[in-house]
Amino acid sequence: HNERRPEACPECGTLDHLVACGPGVERIAEEVVAHFPDARTIVLSSDLLGGVRRLRLELEAVANGEADIVIGTQLVAKGHNFPGMTLVGVVDADLGLANGDPRAAERTFQLLSQVTGRAGRTGKKSLGLLQTYQPDHPVMRAIVSGDSEAFYEREIAERERAGLPPFGRLAGIIVSAATRAEAESHARGLRRAAPQASDLFVLGPAEAPLSLIGGRHRFRLLVQGERRADMQGFIRAMLAEGPKLRGSVRVQVDIDPQSFL
Incomplete structure (x- = not known):
């Protein structure tokens, strides 16, 4: 099912003012700065102005403790070590479950494990927060419980029942x-x-x-x-x-x- 975007707002009738407005890193950064104006905030994204060189400098700044709040895309989950980080929040944590990829649950579990694992790597008390519309989904339950073995056993059984690879x-x-x-x-x-x-x-x-x-x-x-x-x-x-x-x-x-x- 699909519907065309209306040319006018159905509530007030204003023309040409309906635009996509999702929880992108730039918008989240605007709200963070409004709530925490004194915090040092860094935005990490692969499409940053300045390219790879600027991104490398920003990552070094985070690793050196020069930022209080880091806002980023999936990029922040991939192989970086932020020793001072003790709190991680994921917006729309179940977004990856809403596509036709048979490996969606596995990929989402892997990504969430990586990104929440950024916190508390040096043994400090840490906390991970996941925003989800499906708190009872097996992926979310596995992340909260930390029981990766149970998750993969269930995933294997589901794939075998559906005849998906490797079965x-x-x-x-x-x-x-x-x-x-x-x-x-x-x-x-x-x-x-x-x-x-x-x-x-x-x-x-x-x-x-x-x-x-x-x-x-x-x-x-x-x-x-x-x-x-x-x-x-x-x-x-x-x-x-x-x-x-x-x-x-x-x-x-x-x-x-x-x-x-």
Whole structure:
């Protein structure tokens, strides 16, 4: 389901004033400065003005204790050591669970473990705060309890029940084109050309989560099957029987994909 953004505010009728306003690091920084005007605040993001050199300087400043509050993207979770940090807060901690990636729970658990692990590394008393709309989700319960073994046992059981890797096979087929109609038409043609098989089936096509990249519209099909299924042969036959590449259409095949975007 999708709806176009209205041109006027449905409440007051003002035109051209509805814009996306999410919890980005810049907006969070504005609110932090308003609440804690005397604190030394640093914003860490891969798209900082000044590029890699400035980012390196900011990271060194944090490590040296020259900041009271650090606001950052996932970047702050990756391999940095901030010895003075004793409090970590994560805004929209369950955001990563809301996509079609079969590894979403695993990736979110890994990321939250990393980012909350930034606090208290030197043995000081520390606290991690997670903002979530799903406090009973297995990922959130595992983070709070610290029971990673129970989480992974459950994740393995879920994957085995669903026939997902490593207990089954997956292949992603991305169809892209200069227009949405071209991409969708070709993807539907491939779906119709899929051979009959008892151990393999096709999901889609549907718009890819990143539906427009570099001016090209993208549709995705997902082939799922048993571990011993002839995935390559199935896709080879599907491509051979499907519509021929014309115009701006391109087809990309990804066996056992690591990304579902």
